[in-house]
Amino acid sequence: MPRVSKISKSPPAAVEDxxxxLxxxxxxxxxxxxxxxxxxxxRVGISRYVLxxxxxxKPTTAIAAYLGTLWALGLLWNMREVADPDRDQEGKILERARSPKTAPKRKTINDDF
Amino acid sequence: MPRVSKISKSPPAAVEDxxxxLxxxxxxxxxxxxxxxxxxxxRVGISRYVLxxxxxxKPTTAIAAYLGTLWALGLLWNMREVADPDRDQEGKILERARSPKTAPKRKTINDDF
DNA sequence: AAGATATGTTCATTTAAATAAACATAAAAG
DNA sequence: CTTTTATGTTTATTTAAATGAACATATCTT
Structure with missing residues (x-):
């Protein structure tokens, strides 16, 4: 990806790790x-060079190439829980700490997408 | 990524999922x-458009952009076990079974013990 | 030894990923 | 209501990701 992001050019050690x-x-x-x-x-649908x-x-390779490879190996299920909101304790705490105070008025409940 | 791979253009449902x-x-x-x-x-080091x-x-975005985002959110640890050989039961069994599979094709007899 | 197989390396070509600026719209905050 | 903030959309530009071919090297098989 052109104009390579800093994160791709020199990723934090944790990401490189x-x-x-992987x-x-x-x-x-x-x-x-x-x-x-x-x-x-x-089987994945990529060239051998990308594999x-x-x-x-390689940091700059498309995520679909990585995930497709996991999929072809039968290992994609490993990804299902990544960043799962239910397991995000930090986020849950932060959310709860947000005081709703009195009555949360809501007209339409959801707002996904 | 130019010359977009098939896997990125139209990923399997499981990958898209x-x-x-994510x-x-x-x-x-x-x-x-x-x-x-x-x-x-x-914080991640990408533009707001990529986020x-x-x-x-988006399938064609660099994996480092995804991982960097998880990292900035403190959620990168979720990735540590992905495709972990210790958890790859299928692979372990195959390795132990030492199956011949798609290796060099034998001409006539093959009778590994 | 030859022959097949697997992976690495270099090179040229294609083309879309990532960026930035500008403007639009939609919520919050004042 | 007005202003501010957050996000979406469009357009133009840059540049490297992905490809394939060709050749090299290494390993494995007769």
Missing amino acids: ILNR GRNIRTARLRRKLSMEELAE ADIEKG | ILNR GRNIRTARLRRKLSMEELAE ADIEKG
Whole structure:
């Protein structure tokens, strides 16, 4: 992605860490399944070069390429709980701390999207 | 990413699902923390437009932008176990079973013990 | 040894990701 | 009501992500 964001050019150590770990884990899962990079890449719908980037933990690669690879390996379910509001204790506390005071007037309840 | 991969142009439903969920979860976490998109985007090191894309679950956005956002929200730890080899039961079994699979095709006889 | 297979590396080409500015709209805050 | 803040939308510009081909290297198989 052109005009590369700072976060992609030089990610915080924690992000780089997660990316390297993810790449390593994907490679391990692929080898266990005895798939070549070409074979897996084809199943995912990317080129072998992008899969190589993923296994190296490249920050600028599209998230769909990463998730698609997890999906092709049967490991996508690992992502279901990421940032789950129910597990976001910090956020829950902050939300509750917001004093609703008297009566919360609401005309229409939801406002998603 | 130019020459957009098939996986990014039209991801499998499971991938699209995870992306939408992730975007919604990030939005929820941001609002709970009372951060504006501009404020959070600046902390992450991306433009507000990219953060908007993330909250919409855009497939072609760089993974570092997603992970950086989780990081800025204190939610990156959720990613640590993704594709963890220790939790990859399928992979562990395959490795132990040592299945031949799509390796080099044998010409005539094959009778590994 | 040869032959096949897997991955790495370089190069050129395509094209859309990311940015910024400007303006619109919609809520909050005053 | 008026002002401010948050987010959405449009447009133009920049530039590197993704691709494929070709070649290199390494490993594995006869």
